[in-house]
Amino acid sequence: MAQTAQDAVAEIVRKDTWTAEDHAELLKRLFETTDAPRKFKDMLAAMESANPDARGAAALKIGVARYMVGRFGAALEALGNAADSKDRRFFAGLCHKQLRQYGKAAEEFRKAAEKGGEADAVEAQLVEVMALGGDLDAAEKALAALAKRAGDTADALHLRGLIAELRGFTEEAGEAYEKAHALDPNHAGAAFRLAYHYDLHGDEQAAVELYKECVKHPPVHANALLNLAVLYEDMGRYEQAAKCLRHILATNPAHERARLFLRDAEASKTMYYDEDQARRMARRSAVLDIPVTDFELSVRARNCLKKMNIYTLGDLVRTSETELLAYKNFGETSLTEIRAMLAAKGLHLGQALEEGSELSGLPSQPPPPPINEGILATPIEHVELPVRARRALESLKVETLGDLIAKTEAELLACRNFGQTSLNEVRQRLAEYGLSLREP
Numbered sequence: 001m002a003q004t005a006q007d008a009v010a011e012i013v014r015k016d017t018w019t020a021e022d023h024a025e026l027l028k029r030l031f032e033t034t035d036a037p038r039k040f041k042d043m044l045a046a047m048e049s050a051n052p053d054a055r056g057a058a059a060l061k062i063g064v065a066r067y068m069v070g071r072f073g074a075a076l077e078a079l080g081n082a083a084d085s086k087d088r089r090f091f092a093g094l095c096h097k098q099l100r101q102y103g104k105a106a107e108e109f110r111k112a113a114e115k116g117g118e119a120d121a122v123e124a125q126l127v128e129v130m131a132l133g134g135d136l137d138a139a140e141k142a143l144a145a146l147a148k149r150a151g152d153t154a155d156a157l158h159l160r161g162l163i164a165e166l167r168g169f170t171e172e173a174g175e176a177y178e179k180a181h182a183l184d185p186n187h188a189g190a191a192f193r194l195a196y197h198y199d200l201h202g203d204e205q206a207a208v209e210l211y212k213e214c215v216k217h218p219p220v221h222a223n224a225l226l227n228l229a230v231l232y233e234d235m236g237r238y239e240q241a242a243k244c245l246r247h248i249l250a251t252n253p254a255h256e257r258a259r260l261f262l263r264d265a266e267a268s269k270t271m272y273y274d275e276d277q278a279r280r281m282a283r284r285s286a287v288l289d290i291p292v293t294d295f296e297l298s299v300r301a302r303n304c305l306k307k308m309n310i311y312t313l314g315d316l317v318r319t320s321e322t323e324l325l326a327y328k329n330f331g332e333t334s335l336t337e338i339r340a341m342l343a344a345k346g347l348h349l350g351q352a353l354e355e356g357s358e359l360s361g362l363p364s365q366p367p368p369p370p371i372n373e374g375i376l377a378t379p380i381e382h383v384e385l386p387v388r389a390r391r392a393l394e395s396l397k398v399e400t401l402g403d404l405i406a407k408t409e410a411e412l413l414a415c416r417n418f419g420q421t422s423l424n425e426v427r428q429r430l431a432e433y434g435l436s437l438r439e440p
Contacts, residue, residue, distance in 0.1 A: 017057030018064045018087070041069055041250070055081050064091050070222050070252055072098045086115035093125060102133030120146065124155040128189075131163050139163055154184035161193060173197060181210075188214055192224050199387065204231055215247070222248050226257060230388045233265055234417055241265040264419035287345055288314030295341045301334035316342060317351040324349070376402030378433070389425050392418035401433060408438050 012022055044065040051058040063078035064087075072095040079095070082088045093108035106129045113122045123146045131139035140163055147156045161176030174197045180190035195210030208231050214224035225244045232241035245262040248255050290313050292305055304327055310316055316338065324330050324338065342348050378401045380393055392415045398404050404426070412418050412426065430436055 016061070018061050044069060054078060056083050060085070060088055060091075063088070067091055067095055067098075070098075070248070084115075086112045086117040089115060090117050090122065090125075093129075097125070097129050097132070100132075102129045105129040106133070120150050120153075120155070124159060127159050128162065131159070131166055136163055136166055152179075152183075154180045154187040154190060157183065158187060158190040158193065161190070165193070165197075170197070170200075174201075185213070188221065192221060195224065196227065199227060199231065204234075207231060215244070222252070222255065222258070226261065227387065229261055229265065230386070233268060233388065234391060238265050238268045241268075260421040260424075264421050267419060268417065287347075288312060288317065290345075292316065292341075297337055297341070298334065300329060301337050304330045304334060313342065313345060313347060314352070316349060317347050320350040376400060376405070376435075380404065383429050385429060386422065386425055388417060389422040392416070392422060393426075401430070401435060404437070405430065405435050406438055412437070 012018070012025060015022065044062070047058075047062050047065055048054075051062060054062050059078045059080075060082035063075045063082060066072075066075035066078055075095045076092060079088050079092050089108045089112035093105045093112060096102070096105035096108060106126060109117075109122050109126045109129065113119065113126075123142065127139050127142045127146060130136075130142065139159075143156065143159050143163065146159075150156065157176050157180035161173040161180065164170075164176060165173035174194070177190050177194035177197055180187055181194050184190070191210050192214050195207045195214065198204075198210065199207035208228065211224045211228040211231070214221045215228065225248050229241040229244040232238070232244065242262055242265040245258045245265060248258040249262065252258070291311055292313065292315075293302070293311075297305075304324075305311075305316075308319075308324075308327055310319060321335060324335060325332075338349065380390070380398055380400060380403070383401065385393070392412070393404065396407065396411070396415055398407065409423060412423055413420075427437070
């Protein structure tokens, strides 16, 4: 009788230690089972309970298991207590790669090769960390040697796509990822990069399906879960977004971005968004931003307004008739002009004081003149922002940093799916340019 996937997994788990080959077989078998991440998490908990101070072979096994659930720092701690071997070095390299410590990862992979690690697998990892670390020429040269020796494997095609992507050849990258995925649908790296490619090019449904494939089985793919959560939230599927984020936190409670995103997703579930009210406020804001110089006013009225730092209709509706008349040289004639001008737009003096919060997000004076026009002309697409924030800014027609700093925090937060996490990201990026959002 053929061995079932569940029996095969149990047999591997019973081993005293694991090798890279056991890991590959375990992944293969877990792909054949349902609810694999939960089952594997339970297995790890049992291992840790049975070996509270694991050393040697047990430490290697626990280190590999922690890597598979995405606890990379904890995995390195366990691997540090294992005997030095090609498997310990290989998995340490994988953990450093996930932590973006590419120099350390390359060092570990080279030591794995010295200790007899499988040549093609180790070389593929070396090519990847060289590329991710920015040494694209060396990565391309090493990939050519690997492809000559092993042929067009899924690994080689995935790496070809990665190098093309990092060089800015996105179409070429997409084609390579598609070929790699077709050759091996279970290749997690190719599936994730292809999903991300679709995500960036607006094919959200295809991206969702591929991200879902990435997260079905160990190792836990935190980046795929984060990106999937963002897509679900953009679609208004807040509970599914929260589920993805809770999945990350179940294995790594210290994951800061997952915690922040989960707060946003949970808040979005109870957030009421009134599109009609948003449109009305946007129209009102546009009217109140009209400069008073766009209207025909007497020289006296115009000069008085300028000296009082009143530049827009918004400034006027924050000012009472008493305040205007108290200003030197501002008389009833000028007041009559102002009343008529505002009435033509359905407004009146002191209106903001009466309506309170509805107009509170508008500027009491114009923003200060830009210091550096070159910086303000920087396209938003050149600014490092998360997908959620970028899409919200696109919906607001924000194309440059200059457009962005003309917005208030309230205007950004009023945009659908733009939460406190996105606002914090925007503030941080602007601060790097010495800029900030417009003050209300």
